[in-house]
Each structure stands twice: as structure tokens, then as C-alpha cells.
Amino acid sequence: MNNKRSTAGPGLSRREFFGAATVPFLADAHGVAASERQHLKIRDVQTMVLQGPRTYTLVKVVSDDGLYGVGEAYGSPGVGVKEQIHALKPWLLGKDPLEIDVTYTLLDEHSHNLAGTRTDGSAHSLMRAASGIEMALWDFAGKALGVPTSTLLGGRFRDRVRVYDHAAPRDMLDKASCREWAQKVKADPSGFTAHKFGFRHTDTRSDPGRDMNNRVLSSKELVLVRQGYENCREAIGWDHDIMVHNHWSYDLRTAIQLARAVEPIKPLWLEDPLLIAYTEGWRRLVSLSPVPICTGENLARREGFKDFIINQGCDILNPDLRNAGGFLETKRIADMAEVFGLPMVTHNTGSQVFTYSAIQWASSIRDFITCETVTGKGGWMDQLLVLEGSYIQGGFIEVPNKPGLGIELNEDVVKAHLADGEKWWG
DSSP, rough: OSSSOSSSSTTTTTHHHHHHHSSSSGGGTTTTGGGGSSSOOEEEEEEEEEEEESSSEEEEETTTOEEEEEEEEOTTTTTTTHHHHHHOOOOOOOTTTTTTHHHHHHHEEEEEEEEOOSSSSSSGGHHHHHHHHHHHHHHHHHHHHHBBBHHHHTOOSSSSSEEEOOOOOTTOOOOOHHHHHHHHHOOOOOOEEEEOOOOEEETTTOTTTTTTTOOOOOHHHHHHHHHHHHHHHHHSSSSSEEEETTTTTHHHHHHHHHHHHHGGOOEEEEOOOOOOOOOHHHHHHHHHHHEEEEOOOTHHHHHHHHHHTTOOSSEEEEOOHHHHTTHHHHHHHHHEEEEEOOOEOOOOOHHHHHHHHHHHHHHTTTEEEEEEOOOSSSSSGGGGGGOSSSSSBBEEEOOOOOSTTOOOOOHHHHHHTTTTTTOOOO
């Protein structure tokens, strides 16, 4: 590592020199020859797993001068994700942390146990580790260049991002319970105005003898589903959005019937009614459904989304950046979707770290609706980061203007909620 001061100008430190360029691959446009850029190298890759309502897998990429970036890989289920990150560490050491696309695309190239790379499709479910590393690199790049990650992704279309929760009535078939839910939602200090939840089919008033393994709803169940969601709409009014979640539970005919059953409440979308992978059934559902169809949280890479986009197999795409490939790959998915007029939302069951990652990304997407979050409930999950002011206000999160993701971990809170056997950054 060359520790001499930059020759870009008198008195400029290397950090100041990096900050003079908007993005690394546009350095020449700022009059800086490529050979003059002092290359950083990755010195270490660390992990830290937190335990709360879910598990949360954090990853840290450190350069040889001590600068670092933080991201969040998938946490629940987090089986093997931490181990995959550490398996990639030897390959990452010595790489330039600013060459993000090259590093991500060639991740673990020529390793003894791979014919290709971790991100070319031959590695299958290893995208969760790759995505976490990729996002940590973008946090690093923003810090190295002195700009928010959203700037490096092309700039912001919005300065705050709408988020939604999973608040639901205790009993959707009881109007008093729905009114109690609505009062609680409207009094929530976070001010959420969008709520996603499914109908509980195990309710004894539905069909106690129903085979829970089939993918069909009975006529009675369809009537009760409609009644339950209509009770919610009546209680909450039209200033709040409701999204209907289904967890890939139904066959095509039932999904069509379900869409028609909930149509009177005008849901923002009907999420994941069919099996995860693309089939012609998705296209048929979209053509026959009176409500928007949303899916995508378990899909990876552009290849996973391609058929849904080209064949109009959904109305709204719902990637999880931790599954899809991180910031740049998911932005490419959004760019592909925009050609076909499909808007984006984001799946997010992560901690505050990933929530701030998701809103940095969402701010850079033109046609973006809302971001999921399991935070905003006032517990320790809302104190994981050192923040100035309230976390979620009026159902929105302000996008930080600080470099990178614009976040700082609250060390005391993190240490108090480390998973068994974990230490502060390993």
C-alpha cells in the first residue's frame, strides 16, 4: 500500500483525493489519470450475527487503511450464510474494494470447488452471502468517495421512502377487534399507513376439518376471507393501504377466486399467491385478477426475474436485495422492469442496517412504491443504529445524506443482542 499523499493537489490527503471524484469509474472525467488513483485493498472480512425476533447477519469489509463498509446478509433463516461469507474471505483479500461490479461478478472465480463463480448461476443459493458482501462494498465506496450510496447508484428520485408494517387485527372476523386494531395503528408513533397481512385459515369458524396441505379454499373460506378484509377496510378507512399476503399457498383457480374476493377493499397488491417459480399460471393470474399481483422476494439475479418481467407474470416486483444480488444487480432488475412498466417494492425482514440499505436503494429507483420493515416497533431493534431524531415518521424514513449508507452501529445495543458464541465483529 502506498501511503504517500496524493499528487492530485497540494495538501490533499488520500481520503480528500478520493472524495474529489464522483464515482471511481468516472475518475478520468475529473481529470485524474487512472494510473494516479491509489488503489485500496481489502484487508479483512468480518461477520457478526445478532439474535432477536429473527437472526441478523452483518458483514464488514475492511481496507488496508482501516476504512470499512457494513452490509447485512440474509438472517432468517441464516443457516450457512456466515460460513459462506468466511469461505469467500481468502478470495476477497487483496481485491480493490471500489471495483464492486467486477468483484461481485467474478466472486470466488477459479476456486477449487466451483466451475464458474458464486454469482453466475452455478452456485445456486450462495447469493445471500454474495449480496451481503456486495452491499458492504457499496457502503465502503460511499465512505471512500464522501457521498451517499444512492449517489453512486445514480442519484435520488426521492429523499424519503415509504415503509409498511405487518400490523393486523387479532380477529379479522370480529368487527370490534378490527376497530381496536385500527385505533392502535392510527396511534402508532411511527405513523405507518400501509399494512400487509394474511387471513388465518386455522380460525375454527372457517373449516376445522380442512386439509391444510392442499392449495384450495372452500366456498365458505372465500366468503370469510372477503368478510374479514372488508371488516378491516371499514375499520381503518381509505387513508391506509392494505396488502394481502399469501405465502405461495394456492393453485391458480383459487388465486383468481381470492383476488376477486378481496377486490372490494382495493388492496395495494395481492402478494405471492402461487408457487415461487415462474409458470404460465402467473401470466394467466395477472390477466384475470382485478387487483395487482406482487411477487419476487425469493428470486435471485436478473435471470430469476426475467420471465416474470418479459411475460408480465406480475404487476409489481418485490425483490429482496439480500437474495437478488445486492444493490447493482437489483437495480439492473429494476431497469429491466421499467422497460415493461413494472414498479418496484422491496421485501425486508432485516434489521435497521438492512432497512437503511433498502431505502438508499429505493431512493435511486424511479418507479418505487414502498419498502417492508419489521422494525419501527419501539424496541431495541429501533436502537441498533445511532440516529438523530425519530426513526420512522409518518410512515416514511428519511434517506441519510452521510457517506455510504449513512449509518453507525450502536455498539452497546449490538453487544447486548449478539447471538450465542458471537463477539463484536468476530
